[in-house]
Amino acid sequence: MREITVDDLPDMARGAAVLGTGGGGDPYIGRLLAQQSIRRNGPVTLVDADEVPDDAVVIPTAFMGAPTVMLEKLPAGTELTAALRALENLIGRRATHTVSIEAGGLNSMIPFSAAAELGLPLVDADGMGRAFPELQMLLPTLGGVSATPMALADERGNNVSLRTLDNSWAERFARSATIEMGCSAAVSLYVLTGRQLKDLMVHGTITLCRRIGAAIREAHERHADPVAAAAGELGGRTVFQGKLVDVRRTTEGGFARGHAVLDGLGTDLGGRMDVSFQNENLVAERDGTVVASVPDLICVLDTDTGEPVTTETLRYGLRVSVVVAPCDPRWRTPEGLALAGPGYFGYDHAYVPV
Amino acid sequence: MLRLGIDVGGTNTDAVLIDGNRVLAATKAPTSPDVTTGIVTAIAGLKQAAEFDPAAVAAVMIGTTHFINALVEGDRLAPTAAIRFGLPATSALPPLVDWPDRLRTAIGEHSHLCHGGHEYDGSRIADFDEREFRAVLERAVEAGARSFALSSVFSPVNAEFEQRAAEIIAEELPGRPISLSHEIGRMGLLGRENATVINAALRELAEHVAAGLTRTVAEAGISAPLFLSQNDGTLMDVDYARRYPVATFASGPTNSMRGAAFLSRQADCAVMDVGGTTTDVGILQNGFPREASTDVSVAGVQTNFRMPDVLSVGIGGGSHVTHEGGPRVGPKSVGSRLTERALVFGGDQLTATDLAVAAGLADIGDRDRVAHLGKDLVRAGLDHIAERMAEVVDRMRISPDPVPVVAVGGGSILVPDRLAGASRVDRPEHYAVANAIGAAIAEVGGEVDRVFSVQPGRRDAVLDEARQEAVDRTVAAGARPGSVRVVDIEEVPLAYLPGNATRVRVKAVGELSLGDSLGELGDNDA
Numbered sequence: 001m002r003e004i005t006v007d008d009l010p011d012m013a014r015g016a017a018v019l020g021t022g023g024g025g026d027p028y029i030g031r032l033l034a035q036q037s038i039r040r041n042g043p044v045t046l047v048d049a050d051e052v053p054d055d056a057v058v059i060p061t062a063f064m065g066a067p068t069v070m071l072e073k074l075p076a077g078t079e080l081t082a083a084l085r086a087l088e089n090l091i092g093r094r095a096t097h098t099v100s101i102e103a104g105g106l107n108s109m110i111p112f113s114a115a116a117e118l119g120l121p122l123v124d125a126d127g128m129g130r131a132f133p134e135l136q137m138l139l140p141t142l143g144g145v146s147a148t149p150m151a152l153a154d155e156r157g158n159n160v161s162l163r164t165l166d167n168s169w170a171e172r173f174a175r176s177a178t179i180e181m182g183c184s185a186a187v188s189l190y191v192l193t194g195r196q197l198k199d200l201m202v203h204g205t206i207t208l209c210r211r212i213g214a215a216i217r218e219a220h221e222r223h224a225d226p227v228a229a230a231a232g233e234l235g236g237r238t239v240f241q242g243k244l245v246d247v248r249r250t251t252e253g254g255f256a257r258g259h260a261v262l263d264g265l266g267t268d269l270g271g272r273m274d275v276s277f278q279n280e281n282l283v284a285e286r287d288g289t290v291v292a293s294v295p296d297l298i299c300v301l302d303t304d305t306g307e308p309v310t311t312e313t314l315r316y317g318l319r320v321s322v323v324v325a326p327c328d329p330r331w332r333t334p335e336g337l338a339l340a341g342p343g344y345f346g347y348d349h350a351y352v353p354v
Numbered sequence: 355m356l357r358l359g360i361d362v363g364g365t366n367t368d369a370v371l372i373d374g375n376r377v378l379a380a381t382k383a384p385t386s387p388d389v390t391t392g393i394v395t396a397i398a399g400l401k402q403a404a405e406f407d408p409a410a411v412a413a414v415m416i417g418t419t420h421f422i423n424a425l426v427e428g429d430r431l432a433p434t435a436a437i438r439f440g441l442p443a444t445s446a447l448p449p450l451v452d453w454p455d456r457l458r459t460a461i462g463e464h465s466h467l468c469h470g471g472h473e474y475d476g477s478r479i480a481d482f483d484e485r486e487f488r489a490v491l492e493r494a495v496e497a498g499a500r501s502f503a504l505s506s507v508f509s510p511v512n513a514e515f516e517q518r519a520a521e522i523i524a525e526e527l528p529g530r531p532i533s534l535s536h537e538i539g540r541m542g543l544l545g546r547e548n549a550t551v552i553n554a555a556l557r558e559l560a561e562h563v564a565a566g567l568t569r570t571v572a573e574a575g576i577s578a579p580l581f582l583s584q585n586d587g588t589l590m591d592v593d594y595a596r597r598y599p600v601a602t603f604a605s606g607p608t609n610s611m612r613g614a615a616f617l618s619r620q621a622d623c624a625v626m627d628v629g630g631t632t633t634d635v636g637i638l639q640n641g642f643p644r645e646a647s648t649d650v651s652v653a654g655v656q657t658n659f660r661m662p663d664v665l666s667v668g669i670g671g672g673s674h675v676t677h678e679g680g681p682r683v684g685p686k687s688v689g690s691r692l693t694e695r696a697l698v699f700g701g702d703q704l705t706a707t708d709l710a711v712a713a714g715l716a717d718i719g720d721r722d723r724v725a726h727l728g729k730d731l732v733r734a735g736l737d738h739i740a741e742r743m744a745e746v747v748d749r750m751r752i753s754p755d756p757v758p759v760v761a762v763g764g765g766s767i768l769v770p771d772r773l774a775g776a777s778r779v780d781r782p783e784h785y786a787v788a789n790a791i792g793a794a795i796a797e798v799g800g801e802v803d804r805v806f807s808v809q810p811g812r813r814d815a816v817l818d819e820a821r822q823e824a825v826d827r828t829v830a831a832g833a834r835p836g837s838v839r840v841v842d843i844e845e846v847p848l849a850y851l852p853g854n855a856t857r858v859r860v861k862a863v864g865e866l867s868l869g870d871s872l873g874e875l876g877d878n879d880a
Contacts, residue, residue, distance in 0.1 A: 028656075029544075032544075036447065068805075071542045072507055072542065072543045073471070073508065075443065075446045077445055077447075182473040182474065183474050304665075
């Protein structure tokens with residue numbers, strides 16, 4: 001158990017963007033929200049998953065919608081509390097803890113705001129160990145936990161509750177409601193017991209964000225290699241260093257898909273890497289051979305600064321390194337791969353673990 | 355047709371007189387605290403260097419760091435009310451939310467929220483509440499606000515709230531400066547709003563500086579119109595500059611790169627500026643600097659300005675040279691103390707400049723003081739410098755084809771005539787006044803940056819629409835119709851939005867419309 005102050009947030013946000021693997025939304029707005037809530041209400045207590053009692057009522061909080069909209073129509077600040085309270089009313093119990101469903105990107109920071117506003121302890125864990133585009137792509141789905149009852153809330157005071165057949169239906173209805181709410185909504189879902197949290201979530205990912213962010217900053221400050229520092233904290237490795245020579249994008253079913261082509265530099269001179277993405281980076285191929293694919297992590301980092309590069313900011317001429325890291329082992333099971341493996345995203349190659 | 359280019363930097367005020375493609379005269383004078391005295395001295399210097407009739411000057415272009423310096427110093431800023439339309443949304447992060455305390459205090463901490471703004475699809479978040487806005491306005495004025503920054507959610511899509519509020523202020527407080535976010539920034543509320551507040555805080559100073567510049571130029575006997583250079587290397591007239599001082603912020607590096615490229619007659623090249631401690635490399639495409647992809651923080655305030663993409667390496671004329679095992683050059687440097695510390699000036703530190711003198715590449719200081727250096731050491735040191743410089747150019751290049759390199763700056767003697775990855779290396783004359791030249795050759799620009807709904811099969815039509823709008827804006831900004839060309843198109847589909855929402859950004863430029871003789875402004879692209 002430890003206290004998180006506003007001074008911890010910049011490193012965490014940077015690390016969260018690395019785990020975002022190109023997507024997950026820019027944590028900058030999330031960091032500011034957390035910062036404002038902590039300044040008003042005091043530090044947030046971060047507890048280890050092991051410290052949570054088995055009968056605890058853990059209610060995750062998150063934002064759902066289009067990241068670009070969230071940079072424009074900023075939250076009112078009341079939505080998160082409204083969503084969590086609405087879900088408490090649905091289940092007839094009070095939350096004892098909140099937690100992140102997605103450690104990659106914006107949603108790593110959002111629960112800090114909820115925890116500070118509601119005075120709840122935040123658990124150092126998340127449901128993915130990275131970022132994914134759809135709400136059923138959570139390890140608790142594999143463990144049989146229902147995403148619903150679920151509550152969505154907007155800044156106007158609307159709230160919508162869902163009870164669905166399964167978690168894929170929850171994604172479909174929630175997406176429609178989010179569009180009506182202006183493409184940005186606060187959500188509360190996947191009510192967990194303390195026992196389920198311990199068994200089904202990825203432990204320690206919030207402090208991992210902080211370690212990754214700090215490692216990049218410190219390496220950059222002492223002119224060491226920030227990309228290697230990030231790879232070290234992720235337990236991964238750098239597979240390519242190059243220059244972005246082409247980015248192609250299309251929009252399919254509301255998702256920004258595309259791929260980026262890198263020409264090698266330094267020791268990778270003469271080589272070529274192709275990174276395909278759908279919001280997040282999904283597949284990395286070197287000279288036509290798959291070297292990494294979803295659900296493993298494919299992180300594109302600025303070679304000089306180590307700062308993570310999101311798929312929306314990929315631009316011709318950027319000098320970047322590609323770091324790959326293993327996902328949580330449960331994603332590598334047949335059930336995990338069916339939920340979030342290359343096949344789900346429309347790729348016909350088999351999963352190649354990094 | 356004569357053009358006068360002036361660069362008012364923190365230390366020096368440079369002036370150049372240009373006729374078509376020829377630099378007739380160039381001078382440097384110290385920058386004065388009032389700005390104008392330095393300009394008077396610089397113009398007088400030009401008159402001495404080249405006889406010219408002030409009445410024959412067709413246009414005066416000024417680049418200045420004055421406004422960005424005022425922000426960095428937190429000085430001479432107007433008390434500014436930041437008023438945002440977005441309630442009931444956005445209240446978690448009110449205006450000025452992430453500003454450094456010092457600057458927030460300097461502009462008076464007037465942060466206000468009103469109902470309004472739009473959703474991504476153009477529908478209203480809330481209706482305009484006139485009574486609410488008038489009450490906010492009254493409070494702001496009572497608290498001492500003199501300049502007004504208005505922002506509204508999704509105003510790049512629909513600006514009606516900002517416009518309506520501006521009408522009310524103009525009616526209630528005639529003559530007070532008003533800055534509207536949709537005219538200043540791009541998508542991304544906080545960055546756009548911050549740029550707008552900065553602009554508003556600089557409006558009183560801009561009024562003062564614009565009046566001073568106009569008077570100074572008139573007193574020098576020049577009746578030609580006066581322009582200021584903008585961040586993207588294009589021009590604004592002095593009246594526009596009164597209203598949009600923030601648009602001058604990044605003009606320094608942009609003018610310097612464009613000036614260097616003009617001097618060597620290149621529109622697509624790498625510009626390598628070798629100073630005392632570092633070498634900075636930028637890329638010019640279509641005559642304009644390639645922009646950095648990341649948002650830029652100015653004086654601790656997050657904005658969504660785009661700045662030129664520049665890569666630096668720690669090698670310059672004053673770099674320390676050591677040779678244990680192999681040669682090492684930099685990153686340590688004697689910096690501005692070259693004339694005390696370098697061997698050729700009687701110092702005791704072996705520097706990159708000493709190597710250049712020993713190899714006969716330059717004739718500065720006392721050559722005899724480096725006569726003892728071994729030929730091998732000198733050669734190895736210079737080869738090492740060339741390798742490191744080639745590496746930077748290679749990393750900036752955007753295609754495998756070699757690029758022309760334009761080398762400028764006091765340390766450019768270190769750049770070899772043949773550089774790996776460079777098709778040629780130019781070392782133009784007059785590079786010391788590249789900033790002023792960049793100002794003098796600038797053109798007029800216009801830009802569109804908006805979210806469009808792209809229905810299947812309609813992509814080309816949407817791009818044409820955006821292209822036309824950028825061209826129209828360029829003409830409206832003072833370009834000669836027919837000379838306008840699109841220099842940059844960027845298309846980014848947005849995730850999770852229905853209707854294939856795509857952010858489209860188009861930038862166009864054209865020659866300044868001042869009569870027929872200005873046709874030659876575009877010659878540098880030939």
